[in-house]
Amino acid sequence: MPVRDRSTARQVRLGSELRKLREAAGVTSTNAGRLLGTSQAQISNIESARVGVSPDRVRAMAKNYRCTDQALIEALADMAAERHRGWWEEYRDVLPESLLDLAEAEYHAISLRVTQCITIPGLLQTSDHARAIFREFAPALMPHEVEFRVLHRIKRQQILFRDQPPTYKAVIHEAALRMQFGGPETARAQLAHLIGMSERSNITIAVIPFAATSFPISGHGVDYYGAPVPQLETVHLDAAHGGQLVDAAPSLERFRLMLDRMEEVALGPDASRDLMHSIAKAA
Known part of the structure; x- marks a missing residue:
């Protein structure tokens, strides 16, 4: 996904929550990239809201981080699915x-x-x-x-x-x-x-x-x-x-x-x- 010129507070919150899941699992951003089939830089860009992330990738990241809170995962996936401008x-x-x-x-x-x-x-x-x-x-x-x-x-x-x-x-x-x-x-x-x-x-x-x-x-x-x-x-x-x-x-x-x-x-x-x-x- 292209790099954003600006990120909304909600997009920043999504990236922050994904970072929390990764850190709680003790997974480095380098290993997170490998597990997702991408780079450490891409993980950092997602977590800092410089780029968007698809709902499927959110679910994959949560699985890689051993998150079992399905309600949280789906709430994050819903946030990732938002594409319209308010x-x-x-x-x-x-x-x-x-x-x-x-x-x-x-x-x-x-x-x-x-x-x-x-x-x-x-x-x-x-x-x-x-x-x-x-x-x-x-x-x-x-x-x-x-x-x-x-x-x-x-x-x-x-x-x-x-x-x-x-x-x-x-x-x-x-x-x-x-x-x-x-x-x-x-x-x-x-x-x-x-x-x-x-x-x-x-x-x-x-x-x-x-x-x-x-x-x-x-x-x-x-x-x-x-x-x-x-x-x-x-x-x-x-x-x-x-x-x-x-x-x-x-x-x-x-x-x-x-x-x-x-x-x-x-x-x-x-x-x-x-x-x-x-x-x-x-x-």
């Missing part, structure tokens, strides 16, 4: 690459768990709410940059309306509901949209009220993307300096525990919806 590629060279990685990760997730303390999660924002947030970036964005980001954010939301959408659970602090980004009218419209989204069968919104005596504080938004197998799950950290994808097993465990705890202290879906109605009336 819609987010339209924004390459227009938006930061981290935003493209975010859209790609969301698109392939089978479930999403997110938490935000100050802003509404991106997949639940109205365009006016998103625009108000982007206008406050420092350093300031140019008007056309703001609009590109708004369009990208709204297009990301399409995954929630697919025929077989992922399950989506958001834990939002009451502070985020009371922030009036864009002014009272925009805030009321955002709350109405949030209430409507909470009534969809695949979406659960839980609110941590000000009355909560404790909860795990996160200095940034956290998006946890479920995968067909646990080994391929991913976390996206939404920090002021930019997004970051995390997939190390200890980090995933830590974020799962944090999300579990936040869900425990949050109000249930009905009580959360009642609180959103109350805040909307007072806005």
